[in-house]
Structure formats: structure tokens, C-alpha cells
Amino acid sequence: MPIIVEKLTHKYMPNTDNEFVAVQDISLTIDDGEFFGIIGHTGSGKSTFIQHLNGLMQPTSGSVTVDGFDMSDKKQRVRGRALVGMVFQYPDYQLFDSTVLDDVSFGPKNMGLDAEEARQRSLEAMRMVGLEPEHFAEKSPFELSGGEKRRAALAGIIAMRPKYLVLDEPMAGLDPSGRREILATIDSLREELKCTVIMVSHSMEDVARAAGRIAVMNDGRLYAVGTPDEIFSKTKELISMGLDAPQTARLAQELRERGFDVPQDIYTNERFVKWLRGRVKHA
Amino acid sequence: MISISNIEYSYDGALKKALDGVSLEIGEGEFVAIVGHNGSGKSTLAKMLNALLLPDKGSVSVFGMDTSDEEKTLDIRKKVGIVFQNPDNQIVTTVVEEDVGFGPENLGVPTEQIIERVHSALEAVGMLEYAKHAPHMLSGGQKQRIAIAGVLAIDPDVLVFDEATAMLDPLGRKAVIEIASRLNREKGKTVVMITQYMEEVTAADRVIVMSGGKIAMEGTPEQIFRKGDELRALRLDVPVMVELRDMLVREGLMKESNVLDVSQMAEVICPLLLKN
Numbered sequence: 001m002p003i004i005v006e007k008l009t010h011k012y013m014p015n016t017d018n019e020f021v022a023v024q025d026i027s028l029t030i031d032d033g034e035f036f037g038i039i040g041h042t043g044s045g046k047s048t049f050i051q052h053l054n055g056l057m058q059p060t061s062g063s064v065t066v067d068g069f070d071m072s073d074k075k076q077r078v079r080g081r082a083l084v085g086m087v088f089q090y091p092d093y094q095l096f097d098s099t100v101l102d103d104v105s106f107g108p109k110n111m112g113l114d115a116e117e118a119r120q121r122s123l124e125a126m127r128m129v130g131l132e133p134e135h136f137a138e139k140s141p142f143e144l145s146g147g148e149k150r151r152a153a154l155a156g157i158i159a160m161r162p163k164y165l166v167l168d169e170p171m172a173g174l175d176p177s178g179r180r181e182i183l184a185t186i187d188s189l190r191e192e193l194k195c196t197v198i199m200v201s202h203s204m205e206d207v208a209r210a211a212g213r214i215a216v217m218n219d220g221r222l223y224a225v226g227t228p229d230e231i232f233s234k235t236k237e238l239i240s241m242g243l244d245a246p247q248t249a250r251l252a253q254e255l256r257e258r259g260f261d262v263p264q265d266i267y268t269n270e271r272f273v274k275w276l277r278g279r280v281k282h283a
Numbered sequence: 284m285i286s287i288s289n290i291e292y293s294y295d296g297a298l299k300k301a302l303d304g305v306s307l308e309i310g311e312g313e314f315v316a317i318v319g320h321n322g323s324g325k326s327t328l329a330k331m332l333n334a335l336l337l338p339d340k341g342s343v344s345v346f347g348m349d350t351s352d353e354e355k356t357l358d359i360r361k362k363v364g365i366v367f368q369n370p371d372n373q374i375v376t377t378v379v380e381e382d383v384g385f386g387p388e389n390l391g392v393p394t395e396q397i398i399e400r401v402h403s404a405l406e407a408v409g410m411l412e413y414a415k416h417a418p419h420m421l422s423g424g425q426k427q428r429i430a431i432a433g434v435l436a437i438d439p440d441v442l443v444f445d446e447a448t449a450m451l452d453p454l455g456r457k458a459v460i461e462i463a464s465r466l467n468r469e470k471g472k473t474v475v476m477i478t479q480y481m482e483e484v485t486a487a488d489r490v491i492v493m494s495g496g497k498i499a500m501e502g503t504p505e506q507i508f509r510k511g512d513e514l515r516a517l518r519l520d521v522p523v524m525v526e527l528r529d530m531l532v533r534e535g536l537m538k539e540s541n542v543l544d545v546s547q548m549a550e551v552i553c554p555l556l557l558k559n
């Protein structure tokens with residue numbers, strides 16, 4: 001069942017002089033198996049929003065339902081939360097055990113699984129994220145590279161077999177190859193585990209490439225939800241909101257402003273080349 | 284002005300050398316970008332520039348001062364200031380202007396002069412109106428600008444940005460890069476920009492590519508970004524517009540050029556569209 005968010009509003013310090021509305025009147029549905037991207041600048045409410053998806057935060061008003069569980073109900077929240085795996089920004093700072101395997105097993109053990117089951121799931125999760133247990137299981141987390149640490153953190157969450165995987169800036173701080181590899185891993189996990197991926201990212205290029213649908217947040221409100229084609233056809237608006245549209249979308253917009261008729265769905269290099277080829281040939 | 288001569292460095296207990304025979308000259312007023320994959324040694328190199336780390340072998344000389352000479356450490360740090368990755372770790376007081384004044388105060392700068400320096404440093408990063416604010420209420424990008432102002436208030440000749448944009452959003456990143464370019468252009472500061480974002484090095488005079496503790500490539504951004512395959516083999520990439528340029532050249536739609544960013548690309552594409 002999907003995640004259903006209805007009229008979600010979250011106020012910090014409500015009914016005081018310092019009241020701050022972080023998220024206002026958000027309604028959306030995230031379907032099973034989707035790769036759902038969330039974009040918005042710092043302070044747009046993205047982090048507050050995703051913390052409602054596993055009940056870390058409670059709405060001031062409105063509701064969040066995860067797989068049919070009402071997250072405002074204490075008992076249902078426990079069951080809903082167990083389905084949502086959250087990977088926070090810079091999860092590698094959260095590695096602390098003496099071996100990678102111990103670290104990955106921490107979550108499943110905490111769920112109350114017995115040692116052997118936790119171990120099996122952890123080994124399987126390590127394989128899925130591309131950390132071959134034969135090589136990595138007994139290593140110290142401190143010996144891992146930036147990208148490997150990120151994978152270890154991801155494996156720890158995967159080992160709990162979440163139905164929904166919520167990722168906050170999973171590629172931050174990685175080199176360009178590391179970014180590509182983690183993004184590819186996330187997408188293959190979605191296929192293999194049939195889980196829903198909800199990813200917050202500042203990188204428009206990454207979101208444009210990976211997400212099936214994108215939510216744009218601005219000043220705590222949902223500005224738009226749609227496919228990358230729909231969202232990046234609003235490049236002009238995105239730029240005026242202080243968001244970073246994909247470079248190729250910016251180029252298309254720049255050409256439009258100079259009076260050329262560039263179609264709205266051009267925001268990747270591949271599409272740009274194809275369009276230019278047709279344009280130059282047919283003229 | 285900064286002269287690095289064949290330095291080596293290993294962290295305690297590490298099997299591989301973090302720096303393995305690096306030599307580099309940085310001239311006055313230069314804007315040098317240092318890029319490299321995670322663990323390539325670029326941040327270690329940055330920390331060599333103001334004696335935060337000392338080489339195991341080889342030497343680093345800053346304005347003629349050897350960084351291993353302990354008596355010179357303070358003088359070196361007055362010359363070379365570093366802005367680090369995490370803005371939260373660089374803010375020490377509860378009011379912005381006090382935070383910016385912290386460095387010069389520690390160096391014994393007279394009070395009137397501190398006030399002046401804090402004012403001009405905050406002005407340079409566009410944060411003057413926040414002088415009386417509490418740093419913890421600011422965004423990451425704003426905090427990083429305060430951290431830059433704090434380094435500027437020491438009035439160094441060289442500014443080192445050690446992945447100072449890595450934790451910021453696109454707007455915050457852009458602001459930091461613009462400030463760095465402006466300080467280089469208008470105030471003649473030497474800038475050393477360490478980053479993983481290829482888009483951020485297009486404004487540099489020179490790009491140094493690190494890999495495995497060594498310098499793997501060196502050249503102008505135009506020269507470096509002609510070698511996309513080599514960069515990708517080093518776990519890096521080219522900017523999106525360079526990728527597009529190379530695709531268009533391969534397709535025969537565009538002549539070889541030095542296009543690096545969106546506005547340059549638009550300049551090249553427009554005549555093509557007008558002709559056809």
C-alpha cells in the first residue's frame with residue numbers, strides 16, 4: 001500500500017511568539033515501487049517532511065498513513081515505522097562497531113532477530129550493496145573509503161528489509177564515480193527488493209536521471225509534483241525559486257530567452273543532442 | 284610564494300601514503316583548484332599549506348618560511364587561512380561579529396582595528412546585516428560565509444577552501460565560489476580551492492588533479508577538461524556542459540572548442556541555430 005500524506009502541516013513551537021511553520025498543507029501519495037525524488041533548497045521543509053514518514057515527527061495537523069498504518073496512532077506507528085528505512089545525511093558518521101559486519105547487523109539485531117538470522121540478512125545486504133562479505137565483513141569501518149562507508153550504512157538499513165527506503169542526500173560528499181555508483185546501487189535495490197525509494201537530493205542531474213516522479217518543495221509548501229518531464233518544463237520557475245535546474249535545462253532556457261524555440265522536455269544532454277541534430281538537419 | 288617540494292606523508296597506522304612525492308609551486312594572486320577522488324590526498328595537501336600537518340619527507344615553504352620551523356607557525360597562519368568543510372565546527376561564539384573577530388583578537392590585533400576588519404570581512408561575504416545575529420540560527424551557506432569572514436579578518440594573503448562547499452546546497456555553493464573568485468580578482472588574494480565538484484573549477488587559472496597521493500594531471504581548466512576519459516579513470520568527471528560539448532563534437536554538430544559552462548555553450552549554439 002502507498003504512503004498517503006494528507007494536509008500535513010508541521011509547526012515548530014506552535015502558539016508561541018517563535019512559531020515557525022516548517023511544512024504547510026502538503027498532500028501527496030507515494031506509490032509502491034516508485035523512485036520518488038524530493039527537491040528544494042535548504043529550509044524548504046524537506047527534512048521536516050521526510051521525518052514524518054517514519055513517525056520521528058508528528059504532524060501539527062493533517063495525517064500520514066504508511067502501508068495503511070496511521071502514524072499518529074502510537075501502536076500503529078510502531079508497525080508503520082518498522083517498514084520505513086531511513087538513511088540520514090552523512091550516515092558514515094554513524095558507523096561505530098569494530099567490524100563492518102557488526103555494524104551492518106546492529107539494526108537487524110535491534111529488531112529482535114536472533115543472531116544467526118541477523119547475520120544472514122546482513123551478509124545478504126552487504127552483497128546487495130556491493131560489499132563482498134569475504135573481503136569486507138571483518139574489516140574495521142574506519143578502513144573503508146567514503147563510498148564504501150556509505151554502502152555499509154545502506155546495508156545496515158537494507159538488512160532490516162524495509163518496504164520504503166528514505167534517503168536524505170545519499171551521495172553528498174562522494175566523488176563523481178562514487179555518486180554514480182551509489183545511485184546505481186539504490187536503483188538496483190529498488191528492483192531487487194521491490195521497495196519504494198524516496199530520495200532527497202540537491203543534485204538536479206541525479207534526480208532527473210533516477211526519479212520517476214519528483215516533488216518540489218518551496219517555503220514549506222509543495223510547489224509541484226510530477227514526472228521529470230513535467231517538473232523540468234518549469235525550469236524558469238525553478239530558477240526563480242533559487243533552485244538549481246539541470247545544466248542542460250538551463251541551457252535550453254537560455255536559448256529560449258534568446259528567441260529560439262526549444263521544446264520544454266529537453267533537460268538531458270542526450271535529448272539536447274537529438275533535438276539539435278533534427279533541428280540542424282531539417283532546416 | 285608557496286613552494287612544496289617532493290613531500291610525503293602517512294597518517295598513523297595507515298598502510299598507504301596519503302601524499303607520495305608531491306611538488307607544487309603556487310604563485311601570488313593565482314587561483315588554483317585541486318580536485319581528486321575520495322582519499323586522493325587533496326585535503327591532506329591543503330593542511331600542509333599552513334602547518335596543520337607537517338610532511339614526513341620533503342618540505343613546504345610559505346613566503347620563505349619552512350612550515351616545520353615551529354617558531355614560524357603563527358606567522359605562517361597569518362599568511363594562509365583555511366576554510367573547512369563543516370561550518371558548524373568552525374563557529375565558536377554566539378554572536379556573528381564576535382565570531383569573525385575571534386581570529387584577529389587571538390593574534391593581538393588592537394580593538395579599533397578588529398572592529399574595522401570585522402566590518403570589512405562581513406561586507407566582503409555579504410553578511411554585514413547579520414553582524415548581531417546568532418550563528419546557530421543561520422543556514423549552512425550563511426554559516427560558511429561567516430567562517431570565510433572569520434578567516435578574512437586575519438587578513439591572510441592565501442585563502443584555502445578545503446572542500447568548503449561540500450555540505451552546502453547549490454545556492455550556498457554558488458555564493459562561496461563567487462566570494463572566492465571575487466576575493467581573488469578584486470583583492471588579489473591567492474585562492475586554493477579544493478573540491479569534488481567539477482563545475483567549481485572552471486573559474487580557476489590552474490587545476491591540479493590528485494590521485495593516490497600524487498599529482499596525476501595539471502593544466503588550465505580548458506586543458507584538463509579535454510581529457511574526459513582520463514578524468515573518469517581517476518573517479519572524476521567533466522562538467523555537464525563539457526560532456527555535451529564532446530557529444531556534439533562527436534556527432535559533427537559542433538567544432539572543437541573550449542566551452543565549459545552554460546553561457547559559453549549558448550554562445551556557440553546560437554549561431555548554429557541562426558544559420559539553419
